Amino acid sequence: MNILIVEDNKELAVEVYDFLCNVGYVCKIAHDCADALEEVNSNDYDAMLLDLGLPDGDGFEVLKTVRKTKSKIAVIVLTARGELDDRINGLHLGADDYLTKPFALTELSARLFAVIRRIHGFTLNNLSIHGFLLQLQDYKVSYDDIPISLTKKEFDIFQYLVLNKNRVITRLQLTEHIWGDILEVNSDSNFIDVHVRNLRKKLDKHRTIDWFETVRNVGYRINE
Amino acid sequence: MKIKHQLAIFNALTRLLVILILWLMLPILVENVVYRHINNGLLEKKQKFIQHLDQNEINDFIENSDDSTETYSQFSTLHSEFLVLSKSPVKVVKKKAVFTNEYRVIEGEENEYRILQYHFTFGNQGYNLEIGSSLGEVKDLTFIIKFFIIIVFVVILLITFLADTFYIEYLLKPFYRIIDTKIRRVNEPEAFDHTPIKARSRDFRELDFVLNQMMDRIAELFKKEKQFISNVSHELLTPIALLKNKFENLLQNDSLDDNAIDKIAGSLRTLDMLKKIINNLLLISRIENNQYEANESINFHELVADLQEDLEDRIEDREIQFLNKMEHDYIFTGNKTLIHILIYNLVTNAIKYNKPKGSIEVADGFLENKYFISITDSGIGMKDSQIENIFNRFARISSDQDGQGLGLAIVDSIASFHHIEIKVTSLISEGTTFMLLFPEPSKDK
Numbered sequence: 001m002n003i004l005i006v007e008d009n010k011e012l013a014v015e016v017y018d019f020l021c022n023v024g025y026v027c028k029i030a031h032d033c034a035d036a037l038e039e040v041n042s043n044d045y046d047a048m049l050l051d052l053g054l055p056d057g058d059g060f061e062v063l064k065t066v067r068k069t070k071s072k073i074a075v076i077v078l079t080a081r082g083e084l085d086d087r088i089n090g091l092h093l094g095a096d097d098y099l100t101k102p103f104a105l106t107e108l109s110a111r112l113f114a115v116i117r118r119i120h121g122f123t124l125n126n127l128s129i130h131g132f133l134l135q136l137q138d139y140k141v142s143y144d145d146i147p148i149s150l151t152k153k154e155f156d157i158f159q160y161l162v163l164n165k166n167r168v169i170t171r172l173q174l175t176e177h178i179w180g181d182i183l184e185v186n187s188d189s190n191f192i193d194v195h196v197r198n199l200r201k202k203l204d205k206h207r208t209i210d211w212f213e214t215v216r217n218v219g220y221r222i223n224e
Numbered sequence: 225m226k227i228k229h230q231l232a233i234f235n236a237l238t239r240l241l242v243i244l245i246l247w248l249m250l251p252i253l254v255e256n257v258v259y260r261h262i263n264n265g266l267l268e269k270k271q272k273f274i275q276h277l278d279q280n281e282i283n284d285f286i287e288n289s290d291d292s293t294e295t296y297s298q299f300s301t302l303h304s305e306f307l308v309l310s311k312s313p314v315k316v317v318k319k320k321a322v323f324t325n326e327y328r329v330i331e332g333e334e335n336e337y338r339i340l341q342y343h344f345t346f347g348n349q350g351y352n353l354e355i356g357s358s359l360g361e362v363k364d365l366t367f368i369i370k371f372f373i374i375i376v377f378v379v380i381l382l383i384t385f386l387a388d389t390f391y392i393e394y395l396l397k398p399f400y401r402i403i404d405t406k407i408r409r410v411n412e413p414e415a416f417d418h419t420p421i422k423a424r425s426r427d428f429r430e431l432d433f434v435l436n437q438m439m440d441r442i443a444e445l446f447k448k449e450k451q452f453i454s455n456v457s458h459e460l461l462t463p464i465a466l467l468k469n470k471f472e473n474l475l476q477n478d479s480l481d482d483n484a485i486d487k488i489a490g491s492l493r494t495l496d497m498l499k500k501i502i503n504n505l506l507l508i509s510r511i512e513n514n515q516y517e518a519n520e521s522i523n524f525h526e527l528v529a530d531l532q533e534d535l536e537d538r539i540e541d542r543e544i545q546f547l548n549k550m551e552h553d554y555i556f557t558g559n560k561t562l563i564h565i566l567i568y569n570l571v572t573n574a575i576k577y578n579k580p581k582g583s584i585e586v587a588d589g590f591l592e593n594k595y596f597i598s599i600t601d602s603g604i605g606m607k608d609s610q611i612e613n614i615f616n617r618f619a620r621i622s623s624d625q626d627g628q629g630l631g632l633a634i635v636d637s638i639a640s641f642h643h644i645e646i647k648v649t650s651l652i653s654e655g656t657t658f659m660l661l662f663p664e665p666s667k668d669k
Contacts (some may be wrong), residue, residue: 009462011466011470012465012466012469015469015470015473016464016469018473019469019472019473022476053458080457080458080461080462082453092314100461101464102461102464102465102466102467102468102469102495102499103465103468104468104472105469105472105473106472124410135385141503156418166476167475167476168475168476168485170475170489170492171491172492172496173472179534191537191538191541193540194537195537216482216484216487217485217488217489218475218485218488218489
């Protein structure tokens with residue numbers, strides 16, 4: 001999977017780059033509109049992460065140009081909240097998703113996965129981990145063909161952790177993923193623990209889950 | 225009261241006053257004119273009589289020369305005039321004519337007469353001459369004149385009143401048009417209509433011009449602030465994004481000990497708080513900068529049900545009883561995202577400041593034709609002095625509470641953006657009720 005990161009802040013671009021390379025994507029960075037357009041035209045990318053405030057123009061211009069020729073490239077717009085209506089505009093102009101800065105890298109990878117999956121016609125429908133099979137299409141989990149009944153939230157948590165396996169996921173990241181980017185300050189609470197506890201209980205019935213780690217005071221990690 | 229009504233009333237009153245004064249002066253004026261006319265007539269007659277006077281004529285008038293009281297009078301046939309000559313016992317020094325109004329009985333008929341009395345001496349004998357003219361007809365005439373004049377006055381009053389009213393209405397029309405198109409209908413300075421309003425009066429053209437200028441300045445400020453907000457968001461949130469992502473990548477480093485992981489996680493929490501504070505402040509600024517549209521239909525029934533589902537975990541965590549008593553299918557036109565935040569903040573507050581195993585009741589209804597939603601908790605309650613401050617930014621009731629005190633400031637901004645009135649009633653350790661009074665739809669249009 002080839003991904004183009006269009007971001008003018010070089011340090012931020014590097015962080016995203018490192019993370020995505022770690023996950024297994026092949027990445028390239030462009031710092032401005034001209035760079036971005038040249039890259040898109042000369043190479044085949046599966047996805048593009050597009051920052052809006054670029055030094056030589058508006059990210060939307062890039063999006064418009066790209067959409068004229070390439071339809072199969074997934075575009076996720078990265079925007080600061082103040083750039084209001086950008087998200088509406090973005091989805092209008094053909095962005096597949098948007099993320100408001102600052103975003104969690106794990107959230108980015110989850111969105112990227114979903115967007116690429118959609119663009120490629122849902123060819124990747126299952127995830128598996130230690131014998132557990134996640135059917136993404138219909139939110140079902142089974143072990144050895146025995147269905148496990150999970151709530152929507154439990155399924156979402158499980159999928160998120162599996163998609164970001166081998167990484168520590170903080171409670172905050174999980175909370176944001178499940179309840180969205182809520183504005184309330186100090187909403188970081190332990191409600192998420194209740195759901196994780198229930199999820200673990202349900203999985204534990206089928207096999208030992210020592211690979212489903214609790215990182216003390218921080219969050220959780222699923223190891224492959 | 226509108227200026228056109230005030231002017232109309234003032235005009236009518238001043239006219240009425242003028243008419244009243246004229247009406248009061250009318251009898252005096254008329255009588256003055258009429259009496260002068262009659263006096264002149266009488267004087268003329270006297271003049272004629274005196275000029276042609278000789279002893280024979282006097283003798284003709286006075287039959288019995290011994291009886292000083294005996295008079296001889298001459299009447300016109302309709303008793304409208306008379307002439308009396310009598311001997312005066314005393315010698316008269318004064319030769320002045322005197323006019324009086326008196327009642328006289330002539331041939332059994334009493335009438336009011338204007339009488340000229342004149343004393344004169346003729347051949348050593350003093351005489352008293354009285355010439356009278358009946359006032360009956362004159363009185364009738366005066367009455368008719370007065371009546372006619374009153375009618376004319378009333379007609380003039382009505383015509384000028386109507387003319388004034390229409391003219392004032394016509395003159396003030398641009399004024400109301402300015403209010404309507406330039407002030408009332410303008411929600412956003414960018415949507416301001418700069419076409420000059422046609423007005424005959426220079427004052428209104430000037431007002432229009434000045435308003436246009438003012439609006440330009442405001443639009444410029446709004447534009448600048450919008451730009452500023454956008455810049456701040458970008459400039460502040462990008463470094464936060466960078467730090468956040470750096471910490472997240474750092475967290476995956478296997479060589480970290482528990483202590484380091486704790487500290488990184490703590491830093492991430494702080495960053496998250498910082499992000500939220502910035503986003504909250506930006507949200508308030510954007511609402512106050514009118515950067516939101518308010519044209520979505522909002523169904524509160526659905527909204528509250530969604531909210532209850534979203535907050536299920538927290539409600540269960542504190543074993544709070546959530547009573548959804550929404551009964552009306554009321555549709556409000558506004559910004560869905562903002563209204564969601566408004567109710568969300570009030571409900572999360574109701575959870576936060578509630579007692580464990582307490583209750584929250586969300587109800588709706590109509591108060592004086594206005595739709596309202598009330599959110600009542602069984603929480604710690606507030607003093608009246610505290611209620612005054614809760615909508616201020618960074619206001620917190622006590623220092624040990626969570627949050628940054630922006631939730632209700634946002635509630636306040638969103639409410640005033642939608643012209644929603646908030647009423648807060650609270651009793652210490654009993655609970656608090658937030659009542660949202662929605663504007664009547666007709667007012668909005």
